[in-house]
Amino acid sequence: MEELVKEIEELKRERGAVILAHNYQPNAVQDIADFVGDSLALSRMAATTPARVIVLAGVRFMAESASILAPEKTILLPDPFAGCPLADTVDAEGLRRARERYPDAAVVCYVNSPAEVKAESDICCTSSNALKVVQSLPHRRVLFVPDRNLAHYVSRFTDKEIIPWEGSCLTHCRVTPEEVEEAKAAHPEAKVLVHPECRPEVVEAADFVGSTGGILRFARESLDREFLIGTEMGIIHRLEAENPGKKFYLLSPGLICPNMKLTSLAKIAQCLREMKPVVKVPEPVRSRAYGALERMLKAV
Numbered sequence: 282m283e284e285l286v287k288e289i290e291e292l293k294r295e296r297g298a299v300i301l302a303h304n305y306q307p308n309a310v311q312d313i314a315d316f317v318g319d320s321l322a323l324s325r326m327a328a329t330t331p332a333r334v335i336v337l338a339g340v341r342f343m344a345e346s347a348s349i350l351a352p353e354k355t356i357l358l359p360d361p362f363a364g365c366p367l368a369d370t371v372d373a374e375g376l377r378r379a380r381e382r383y384p385d386a387a388v389v390c391y392v393n394s395p396a397e398v399k400a401e402s403d404i405c406c407t408s409s410n411a412l413k414v415v416q417s418l419p420h421r422r423v424l425f426v427p428d429r430n431l432a433h434y435v436s437r438f439t440d441k442e443i444i445p446w447e448g449s450c451l452t453h454c455r456v457t458p459e460e461v462e463e464a465k466a467a468h469p470e471a472k473v474l475v476h477p478e479c480r481p482e483v484v485e486a487a488d489f490v491g492s493t494g495g496i497l498r499f500a501r502e503s504l505d506r507e508f509l510i511g512t513e514m515g516i517i518h519r520l521e522a523e524n525p526g527k528k529f530y531l532l533s534p535g536l537i538c539p540n541m542k543l544t545s546l547a548k549i550a551q552c553l554r555e556m557k558p559v560v561k562v563p564e565p566v567r568s569r570a571y572g573a574l575e576r577m578l579k580a581v
């Protein structure tokens with residue numbers, strides 16, 4: 282392992298590369314990353330880093346976002362099969378048909394979506410800015426793709442009509458209201474922090490709802506000592522590292538995303554050695570998707 286870490290450090294220098302990792306990545310990957318963050322922070326970092334090569338330790342849509350925002354950089358995805366089943370619930374053709382049914386609606390596209398879908402959308406959002414993005418639009422109706430639970434969460438705070446796509450995250454949907462009840466009974470002092478991709482009944486039982494970055498911030502700033510966490514288990518690593526003495530418990534043992542766990546140190550070393558697999562969003566999809574992402578970055 283130490284050898285591998287040394288090799289990665291050397292390859293990074295040789296290639297002029299940075300490693301950007303999502304909060305759900307395996308602990309060892311987070312530990313060697315130059316930056317660990319939520320989807321919004323990763324997009325911002327991809328756009329602004331001076332590095333020529335970005336290893337995106339995450340899933341495909343995150344690497345695509347980096348390619349859309351920084352087309353001059355080489356984006357490496359250590360495992361080409363690291364996808365997102367939620368993103369795969371929507372495609373460009375399906376979205377075009379839905380747009381025809383709701384011609385007056387703006388299309389807001391959660392970043393967990395394919396590049397082709399972003400290209401068909403008016404604006405992107407992440408879980409940390411979805412409500413702000415929706416409120417920034419002049420439209421009264423919003424077609425929100427692809428996560429129906431995030432759409433439902435946003436609809437609680439806006440007068441606009443939110444038309445949800447029927448996608449959802451398999452991992453977050455595993456948390457049941459019964460598990461929340463049991464966990465609360467076992468840890469009555471704990472605050473419940475969940476991701477808005479959880480089911481509405483789970484979200485309603487939470488003390489805080491936010492992106493992975495939002496959950497990390499809440500835990501840092503809170504005076505409470507115990508927390509029940511309703512998002513992918515990889516986040517526990519940072520929560521524990523940043524909050525010595527505070528206790529974190531997962532709401533469900535099902536909170537593990539197999540795609541996020543496909544990244545390993547060996548695959549990171551290999552992709553830097555071989556400079557592949559590269560994720561490159563082709564034109565003209567890239568420039569159209571760029572518009573949607575750029576509008577998001579300007580709106581929030």
Ligand code: 13P
Pocket residue numbers: 304318319320321393407408409450476478491492493494
């Ligand atoms: P965040 O933007 O909260 O990091 O969420 C990313 C994600 O894929 C949630 O499943």
